Amino acid sequence: MKFVDLTELASRNLREAMLRNILTTLGIGVGVASLVAMLSLGVGLQELLSGRLERTGLFDTVYVASRRAFGDVGRPRKAQAAAEPIRPLDEAARTEIAGLANVVEVYPEIRFPAELRYEDAPRMMTVAGLPESARQREVFDGIKGAFFTSASADETILQIEFARDLEQEPLSLLGKELVLRYAERQPLAAPAGASATPPDAEGGANWGFSVVPREVKLRIVGIVETEPGSGFGGFGRSRVFIPLQLAQRLSSVQFGDLRQAMRTTAPEYISLSVRVSSAGQVPAVQEQIKKLGFQTFSLHDAAKSLRLAFAVLDSFLGAFGSLALAVASLGIVNTLVMAILERRREIGILKALGASDRDVKQLFFAEAGVMGLLGGVLGVGLGWAIGRAINFGINVYLKRQELPPQTIWAVPWWLVVSAITFALLVSLVAGLYPASRAAKLDPVQALRYE
Amino acid sequence: MTKSPLGPRKILQPDGCGARSSMFGATVSSEQPNSTAIRTAGVSRHYTMGESVIRAVDGVSLEVRSGEFVALLGSSGSGKSTLLNLIAGLDRPSAGAIYAHGRDLAQMSPLELAKHRSRTVGMVFQSFNLLPRMSLAENVELPLRLAEVDRRERPGRVREALERVRLSARMDHRPSELSGGEQQRAAIARALVNRPTILLADEPTGNLDSHTGEEILNLIAEINGSLGMTVVMVTHERPLAERYAQRQIFLADGKLVGGNGEP
Numbered sequence: 001m002k003f004v005d006l007t008e009l010a011s012r013n014l015r016e017a018m019l020r021n022i023l024t025t026l027g028i029g030v031g032v033a034s035l036v037a038m039l040s041l042g043v044g045l046q047e048l049l050s051g052r053l054e055r056t057g058l059f060d061t062v063y064v065a066s067r068r069a070f071g072d073v074g075r076p077r078k079a080q081a082a083a084e085p086i087r088p089l090d091e092a093a094r095t096e097i098a099g100l101a102n103v104v105e106v107y108p109e110i111r112f113p114a115e116l117r118y119e120d121a122p123r124m125m126t127v128a129g130l131p132e133s134a135r136q137r138e139v140f141d142g143i144k145g146a147f148f149t150s151a152s153a154d155e156t157i158l159q160i161e162f163a164r165d166l167e168q169e170p171l172s173l174l175g176k177e178l179v180l181r182y183a184e185r186q187p188l189a190a191p192a193g194a195s196a197t198p199p200d201a202e203g204g205a206n207w208g209f210s211v212v213p214r215e216v217k218l219r220i221v222g223i224v225e226t227e228p229g230s231g232f233g234g235f236g237r238s239r240v241f242i243p244l245q246l247a248q249r250l251s252s253v254q255f256g257d258l259r260q261a262m263r264t265t266a267p268e269y270i271s272l273s274v275r276v277s278s279a280g281q282v283p284a285v286q287e288q289i290k291k292l293g294f295q296t297f298s299l300h301d302a303a304k305s306l307r308l309a310f311a312v313l314d315s316f317l318g319a320f321g322s323l324a325l326a327v328a329s330l331g332i333v334n335t336l337v338m339a340i341l342e343r344r345r346e347i348g349i350l351k352a353l354g355a356s357d358r359d360v361k362q363l364f365f366a367e368a369g370v371m372g373l374l375g376g377v378l379g380v381g382l383g384w385a386i387g388r389a390i391n392f393g394i395n396v397y398l399k400r401q402e403l404p405p406q407t408i409w410a411v412p413w414w415l416v417v418s419a420i421t422f423a424l425l426v427s428l429v430a431g432l433y434p435a436s437r438a439a440k441l442d443p444v445q446a447l448r449y450e
Numbered sequence: 451m452t453k454s455p456l457g458p459r460k461i462l463q464p465d466g467c468g469a470r471s472s473m474f475g476a477t478v479s480s481e482q483p484n485s486t487a488i489r490t491a492g493v494s495r496h497y498t499m500g501e502s503v504i505r506a507v508d509g510v511s512l513e514v515r516s517g518e519f520v521a522l523l524g525s526s527g528s529g530k531s532t533l534l535n536l537i538a539g540l541d542r543p544s545a546g547a548i549y550a551h552g553r554d555l556a557q558m559s560p561l562e563l564a565k566h567r568s569r570t571v572g573m574v575f576q577s578f579n580l581l582p583r584m585s586l587a588e589n590v591e592l593p594l595r596l597a598e599v600d601r602r603e604r605p606g607r608v609r610e611a612l613e614r615v616r617l618s619a620r621m622d623h624r625p626s627e628l629s630g631g632e633q634q635r636a637a638i639a640r641a642l643v644n645r646p647t648i649l650l651a652d653e654p655t656g657n658l659d660s661h662t663g664e665e666i667l668n669l670i671a672e673i674n675g676s677l678g679m680t681v682v683m684v685t686h687e688r689p690l691a692e693r694y695a696q697r698q699i700f701l702a703d704g705k706l707v708g709g710n711g712e713p
Binding site: 004005009012016346348353357358444 | 538567569573575592597598640
């Protein structure tokens with residue numbers, strides 16, 4: 001029999017025992033729904049958490065340092081020094097890294113000691129530069145005031161503890177001015193009679209620098225609760241932030257500059273942060289940067305174990321969801337076996353009219369398939385609704401706790417497709433036994449049956 | 451007998467297949483008077499019930515010529531229906547051979563046997579066996595679906611078959627809305643729709659009053675005459691068999707009675 005005829009006859013037969021088939025289909029629907037609801041919550045939770053982690057800026061960033069950075073404190077390592085020259089992390093390296101595929105931006109870590117004066121009271125603080133991309137980070141979600149108006153504006157964002165030090169009512173600081181006093185690095189010209197390049201210059205000349213006190217007025221534009229990006233590779237411990245380009249322009253003496261003062265090589269960065277287009281690209285970018293001859297660090301491995309934890313959670317949820325579907329598939333077996341008993345005579349007639357065993361088998365198979373498909377579609381809809389309802393309930397609770405609403409539920413297209421496919425497969429497997437039993441029916445006996 | 455009181459008939463068109471086209475001409479039987487439609491050679495069908503063996507059909511050899519109308523007679527339990535089921539390919543013999551147009555059914559694979567039921571024979575039953583939830587047209591279409599006949603061709607074939615049994619006006623009715631005679635006519639249309647060469651009827655008048663029964667037999671005789679279809683009819687009503695069939699074959703206890711197995 002052709003496929004069209006098969007499905008036509010199958011759906012016709014299904015309509016005939018309407019109530020029973022609707023109940024069976026509903027059973028599959030509920031099974032699929034529980035599967036979809038469970039998995040949509042698992043996936044949603046994963047998306048929520050990994051989304052939040054990604055916004056910390058920790059997982060899509062590769063931290064780059066020169067090989068020398070940790071190697072030459074104390075005694076130099078003999079083997080390494082002999083093997084290959086160590087590449088300096090200079091401006092040329094920064095440009096090269098910025099040119100790699102999937103690299104969004106490369107920025108240096110700039111932190112320097114400075115004296116801050118507010119209403120003439122001086123305070124020694126560490127000031128850190130913030131890249132423009134930090135704007136998207138989660139810590140700035142609850143900012144009082146605003147983020148920097150531009151990447152090089154004479155503006156500052158304070159951490160709230162420090163702001164409290166300055167003023168009892170920290171919010172009143174917004175819009176006020178702060179004086180930043182710092183030590184500027186001024187490169188020296190080559191001494192008279194010296195050759196064009198200093199003896200150990202690897203790229204560009206550096207004849208040392210002089211240190212000059214400077215002052216800049218900064219407008220306080222924002223106050224944040226928590227310190228953005230503390231810990232490794234973040235912005236170090238700091239409570240005063242200025243735009244990164246401003247920090248570069250100020251050219252203040254940094255903590256690591258003492259070593260620079262003793263060398264005549266071109267200025268080097270202590271470390272660079274490389275932001276990658278997505279967390280998934282981190283290992284590839286990391287590998288490329290390593291090939292360029294630098295040390296790299298990332299939290300990608302930490303993210304990997306997080307993904308593993310979610311995979312385990314998802315399979316647990318999926319297993320519980322599938323259990324309901326397994327029970328529903330028994331409903332299909334039951335319904336179809338009942339249908340065989342009821343339709344014995346019909347099967348006999350079909351065979352007398354020329355139906356082969358295969359035709360009969362396929363007919364029952366098609367009926368199981370139609371129920372599975374309808375149940376799958378129904379179940380996805382139902383599961384979607386259940387997921388939404390749970391999400392809604394949780395948000396009502398979050399609102400009562402005065403927390404911001406969250407989406408902890410997601411139905412990606414692959415979940416829709418695989419849930420329906422799964423329902424269809426389970427139904428077909430459930431139809432195997434009834435179908436072969438129907439096909440084996442002896443037509444002579446079946447026709448005699450009243 | 452072939453003269454029908456029901457007026458001129460439309461003749462089904464030949465379908466281009468050589469062996470079959472001959473079956474649809476009005477003068478088929480005279481063209482090939484000696485070709486054999488069905489031949490059984492020592493065919494037996496035994497059932498085991500516990501310890502005892504029931505010989506429903508026991509070494510029957512007979513021959514039915516193309517275009518012949520044969521009645522299988524016998525009391526109940528004589529094995530006539532079992533023999534008919536064997537010829538229909540619904541059952542397989544325990545021993546012996548059954549040839550339909552020269553091909554042995556006993557040697558056929560299940561799929562070939564299904565094809566035989568679909569293309570070579572059409573069956574009519576005592577209890578009509580129409581599917582109650584389908585309209586007449588859908589019931590008649592069923593063999594076409596099973597034979598994978600092109601969808602565009604089907605409505606015409608269904609109409610043609612229903613016209614032949616004079617039911618085209620009721621093609622959208624369900625079987626329960628029809629009288630017994632009409633239901634049996636619909637069943638005959640269903641048996642004809644695939645243009646088989648052999649019509650097998652198992653007590654076709656058994657559930658009908660005598661007047662309606664005669665009507666049905668007239669129709670079968672007409673089909674036998676105008677289409678040249680071979681007809682094997684199982685019945686226990688000897689007077690009807692004598693009136694309509696060209697030859698009667700008697701069975702008792704699964705064996706032929708008298709030497710009338712040969713034409």
